[in-house]
Amino acid sequence: MSVSQYRRVAALTVAAGLGLSIAACSTKGSDDSGKDAGGKTVITVDCQPDGSQKDLLANWNADVAAFEKQHPTVTIKSVSVGQQCNNPPDFTARLTGGTMTDVFYGYMTDLQQVLDSGQAMDITQYATKDTIPTWDSVDPALKAVFTDNGKIYAIPTKNYSMGLLYNKTLFTKAGLDVNNPPKTWADVRAAAKKIAALGGGVAGYSDYSAGNTGGWHFTAELYSQGGTILSADNKSAAFDNAQGKQVLQNLKDMRYGDNSMGSRQLLQWADLLTNAAAGKVGMFIGAPDATTAIVQQFQGKYQDWAMAPMPGQDGAAKGTLGGGEGYFFRKDLTPDQVKAGLEWIAFEKLTPGKGQFDYARAKPQNQPVGLPQPLLFTAGSAAQKQELELRKANQNVPSENFGLFEATPVPIKGEPANAQAIYAVLDNAMSGVLTNPGANIDQLLKTAETKTNQLLAADK
Amino acid sequence: MATMTSAPEASPTPRADVRPPARTRRGRKLRDNLTGYAFLLGAIFCFALFQWFPMIRGIVMSFQHTRRGVTTWVGFDNFVRIVRDPSFGTAWKNTFYFTVLALILGYAVPFVVAILLNEFRHFKGYLRILVYLPVMLPPASALFLFKYYAYDPSDAGLFNAVLKFLHLPTSEWMQSPTMTMPAMVIASTWMNMGAAVLIYLAALQNIPGELYEAAELDGAGLLRRIWNVTIPQTRLILALLAMLQIVATMQVFIEPLILANGAGTQDSATSVAYLIYQHGFFQNDLNGAAALGVIMLLVLAAFSAVYVRLTTRQD
Numbered sequence: 001m002s003v004s005q006y007r008r009v010a011a012l013t014v015a016a017g018l019g020l021s022i023a024a025c026s027t028k029g030s031d032d033s034g035k036d037a038g039g040k041t042v043i044t045v046d047c048q049p050d051g052s053q054k055d056l057l058a059n060w061n062a063d064v065a066a067f068e069k070q071h072p073t074v075t076i077k078s079v080s081v082g083q084q085c086n087n088p089p090d091f092t093a094r095l096t097g098g099t100m101t102d103v104f105y106g107y108m109t110d111l112q113q114v115l116d117s118g119q120a121m122d123i124t125q126y127a128t129k130d131t132i133p134t135w136d137s138v139d140p141a142l143k144a145v146f147t148d149n150g151k152i153y154a155i156p157t158k159n160y161s162m163g164l165l166y167n168k169t170l171f172t173k174a175g176l177d178v179n180n181p182p183k184t185w186a187d188v189r190a191a192a193k194k195i196a197a198l199g200g201g202v203a204g205y206s207d208y209s210a211g212n213t214g215g216w217h218f219t220a221e222l223y224s225q226g227g228t229i230l231s232a233d234n235k236s237a238a239f240d241n242a243q244g245k246q247v248l249q250n251l252k253d254m255r256y257g258d259n260s261m262g263s264r265q266l267l268q269w270a271d272l273l274t275n276a277a278a279g280k281v282g283m284f285i286g287a288p289d290a291t292t293a294i295v296q297q298f299q300g301k302y303q304d305w306a307m308a309p310m311p312g313q314d315g316a317a318k319g320t321l322g323g324g325e326g327y328f329f330r331k332d333l334t335p336d337q338v339k340a341g342l343e344w345i346a347f348e349k350l351t352p353g354k355g356q357f358d359y360a361r362a363k364p365q366n367q368p369v370g371l372p373q374p375l376l377f378t379a380g381s382a383a384q385k386q387e388l389e390l391r392k393a394n395q396n397v398p399s400e401n402f403g404l405f406e407a408t409p410v411p412i413k414g415e416p417a418n419a420q421a422i423y424a425v426l427d428n429a430m431s432g433v434l435t436n437p438g439a440n441i442d443q444l445l446k447t448a449e450t451k452t453n454q455l456l457a458a459d460k
Numbered sequence: 461m462a463t464m465t466s467a468p469e470a471s472p473t474p475r476a477d478v479r480p481p482a483r484t485r486r487g488r489k490l491r492d493n494l495t496g497y498a499f500l501l502g503a504i505f506c507f508a509l510f511q512w513f514p515m516i517r518g519i520v521m522s523f524q525h526t527r528r529g530v531t532t533w534v535g536f537d538n539f540v541r542i543v544r545d546p547s548f549g550t551a552w553k554n555t556f557y558f559t560v561l562a563l564i565l566g567y568a569v570p571f572v573v574a575i576l577l578n579e580f581r582h583f584k585g586y587l588r589i590l591v592y593l594p595v596m597l598p599p600a601s602a603l604f605l606f607k608y609y610a611y612d613p614s615d616a617g618l619f620n621a622v623l624k625f626l627h628l629p630t631s632e633w634m635q636s637p638t639m640t641m642p643a644m645v646i647a648s649t650w651m652n653m654g655a656a657v658l659i660y661l662a663a664l665q666n667i668p669g670e671l672y673e674a675a676e677l678d679g680a681g682l683l684r685r686i687w688n689v690t691i692p693q694t695r696l697i698l699a700l701l702a703m704l705q706i707v708a709t710m711q712v713f714i715e716p717l718i719l720a721n722g723a724g725t726q727d728s729a730t731s732v733a734y735l736i737y738q739h740g741f742f743q744n745d746l747n748g749a750a751a752l753g754v755i756m757l758l759v760l761a762a763f764s765a766v767y768v769r770l771t772t773r774q775d
Binding site (some may be wrong): 357 | 526527528529530544545546547548612613614616632634635637653695720721722723724725726727737738740741742744745746748
């Protein structure tokens with residue numbers, strides 16, 4: 001072949017290659033009928049544990065194999081999207097680009113964004129006892145979170161409320177009573193001071209201020225003061241008041257008054273939990289499953305951690321933040337795919353003794369069993385009873401560690417509308433008081449209020 | 461002298477007055493250039509898909525509003541809203557500040573380093589590799605090194621340990637609103653200067669040695685030689701890199717994202733590019749993000765136009 005012929009062949013190969021690349025640019029695991037060549041219904045599902053979570057990944061893969069054995073006409077294709085299944089920017093990118101899996105993970109706060117993208121399927125007619133045997137036991141309040149105009153768009157798979165997590169080992173070292181954890185923010189401040197005095201880079205109390213998590217915790221702490229993020233009609237910000245100021249003042253006092261929050265700030269989700277797992281955090285607010293993350297993802301020990309109810313300002317907390325997660329369905333799925341997806345979610349997330357409730361499997365893997373959440377089933381329902389029995393039979397977390405949290409219920413408030421966008425705005429207020437000794441709290445709240453009102457106006 | 465005339469031989473090529481029809485000519489031309497067109501197709505396709513289409517799509521989106529999968533035209537609403545964002549002014553201020561600092565530090569330092577390297581007689585190759593090494597490090601890794609080792613706000617941080625050793629006051633670096641930008645510029649300069657140093661070095665080595673010899677004979681010292689020989693001889697490269705640097709630094713993004721976890725302390729790290737990202741990916745406001753992107757495009761286009769005009773006049 002001559003040089004010019006070679007060139008011609010190379011050029012045509014490049015052009016053909018480009019065409020083939022584009023043809024290959026598809027995230028769907030099957031054709032439009034949702035079936036593979038063998039006639040099996042294929043669904044892609046995300047939030048598969050990543051390679052760093054060996055036990056969890058092995059459990060997931062075993063569950064997929066067991067499910068496919070039970071449902072020989074279904075093939076599950078798993079996709080890992082990282083340790084944090086919903087990192088907001090990644091989630092938005094997938095949603096906007098239409099590259100979500102057929103059945104995709106989302107927070108309870110994501111419903112509006114998913115609906116805005118026009119990517120969600122109404123699954124009301126499919127979400128029944130036929131596809132999810134425990135459906136009648138699932139808490140109706142959780143179903144309502146994923147419901148819009150009477151239509152269900154996602155299946156709840158986790159529900160949490162927040163409290164005060166504290167490190168028993170550090171408490172003991174600091175001479176604090178592990179059975180009498182702080183009840184008010186003043187108690188938290190006093191305990192944080194003693195724990196920080198241990199030295200070695202230990203923060204008595206730690207909090208977030210970046211990656212939307214700062215705003216998330218501001219909201220939880222505002223609820224504890226009896227405040228609320230938005231007005232009753234959801235049309236304007238409602239946190240620039242005495243309660244909002246108190247939240248920031250408490251943090252500023254601990255950070256700069258007592259120097260009990262450590263020097264490293266601008267923390268995001270993984271930063272704080274990494275420090276906590278390393279024994280460098282005395283207290284932080286979080287949900288019981290933060291303990292699970294500390295063990296499974298950050299190599300900490302669940303034996304170190306106990307949980308108290310959310311602290312209040314002058315007594316018991318007036319409220320705490322509740323939230324959770326679920327699975328949405330792509331709008332272009334076939335009925336068979338939706339049914340297969342629901343059956344998978346039922347198997348993996350909503351069946352006592354299976355998937356996330358397979359406590360007999362989790363216990364020897366040294367994962368915490370006996371945490372008081374996820375609260376997915378209605379109190380007294382058949383599924384809840386069964387789950388509690390299994391939990392008790394396999395419990396490895398000492399019941400006293402979470403006993404006080406369970407025995408002292410605090411009114412749970414859901415996340416505000418447009419939560420993630422508002423959390424991004426409130427990150428600034430949190431970072432202000434945690435990194436600037438001269439931060440003007442009034443100004444921080446005023447700016448955050450202006451931005452939040454703009455967001456709400458834009459969303460109309 | 462006898463003149464010889466002979467009948468013209470039959471020419472193997474057709475005569476000009478009997479050219480083949482236009483369609484045949486075009487067909488032959490097309491066949492001759494087929495390879496070129498095929499390669500061109502690939503380039504055009506890539507540019508269209510990854511550059512032009514997203515740009516046009518972004519401009520269109522900046523005039524739209526999408527809710528519940530329904531898109532409507534809203535005129536300049538997104539622009540008005542984005543300009544009213546309390547972080548809008550801060551983001552531009554931060555971006556210009558970063559650009560100016562980067563121009564002072566990131567532009568001058570590589571030039572000085574290149575001049576020094578050019579003066580070395582030995583180990584030239586090793587020193588060049590040493591200067592270029594940070595460029596080979598993925599930017600995210602380099603920035604994480606700065607974040608966790610150099611800029612740690614405790615005394616355990618590398619920079620603070622050095623400052624403490626020298627009995628100088630330590631800093632909270634990325635947690636200090638006043639130090640955020642200088643710290644970002646230091647990291648950015650360290651990461652990127654290798655490429656600029658190599659370009660300057662190439663330009664320096666093209667300067668004829670006689671010019672320096674002549675200057676030396678005239679009694680010019682080092683600074684005088686740099687001012688009167690080096691700078692005029694590398695003027696075009698200096699001018700080109702200045703424009704590239706300004707356009708690149710105006711789009712500063714990864715530094716705030718990694719070093720400051722985004723906005724930093726009270727928006728002290730928020731750049732225009734980061735604000736675009738925040739609107740698009742955190743606030744579910746892709747239309748607002750697109751509007752800000754268009755504003756940035758216009759600013760950079762205006763800057764480039766003024767710059768080209770000024771430099772053309774000088775030439």
